[in-house]
Amino acid sequence: RGDKITVRSVQREAGVRIGEVAAWMREHAAAATGDVPEAPDLSEAMSAMVQSVWAAAWKRAAEQADEATAVALDAARAGEADALTAAERAVAEKDEVVVALDGAAEEVKALRAELEQLRGQLETVRQDASLARAKAEEADRARVRAEATSDTLREVLDSLRDGPREAGPAPKP
Numbered sequence: 001r002g003d004k005i006t007v008r009s010v011q012r013e014a015g016v017r018i019g020e021v022a023a024w025m026r027e028h029a030a031a032a033t034g035d036v037p038e039a040p041d042l043s044e045a046m047s048a049m050v051q052s053v054w055a056a057a058w059k060r061a062a063e064q065a066d067e068a069t070a071v072a073l074d075a076a077r078a079g080e081a082d083a084l085t086a087a088e089r090a091v092a093e094k095d096e097v098v099v100a101l102d103g104a105a106e107e108v109k110a111l112r113a114e115l116e117q118l119r120g121q122l123e124t125v126r127q128d129a130s131l132a133r134a135k136a137e138e139a140d141r142a143r144v145r146a147e148a149t150s151d152t153l154r155e156v157l158d159s160l161r162d163g164p165r166e167a168g169p170a171p172k173p
Contacts (some may be wrong), residue, residue: 011017
């Protein structure tokens with residue numbers, strides 16, 4: 001029934017009290033002891049039976065242990081295979097990452113060299129632009145001087161042409 005087995009639960013189930021059972025045994029035990037033969041010695045038969053049961057139990061336990069070991073070994077082998085596959089995949093991924101990093105490092109190195117070259121070119125262009133500006137300013141000043149000189153020469157020529165006419169009557173040819 002699932003109840004805990006106690007003296008009281010046995011008494012309740014049997015419907016008899018322990019004291020009543022003890023009194024009945026005292027009353028009938030004296031009469032029965034004379035008529036009852038001695039118990040047979042079953043130690044050899046029991047020993048053989050116990051040995052047989054023990055051997056069967058031991059064999060079954062060994063089989064179960066072998067089965068459990070085989071299952072555990074298969075699981076361990078499967079786990080090992082999975083772990084090796086995962087490790088190989090990780091090594092391959094690591095190798096890919098190393099190759100990608102090496103490629104990126106080479107690309108960065110090339111970009112740095114190109115950047116240095118471009119910086120040098122930029123500095124050259126800046127110097128050329130500065131020099132061109134200076135030459136343009138020099139050329140502009142030279143142009144202004146040339147225009148001033150030209151204006152001055154025109155004025156001088158004009159004054160020379162106009163000068164003799166003002167001084168007197170025009171020469172007759």
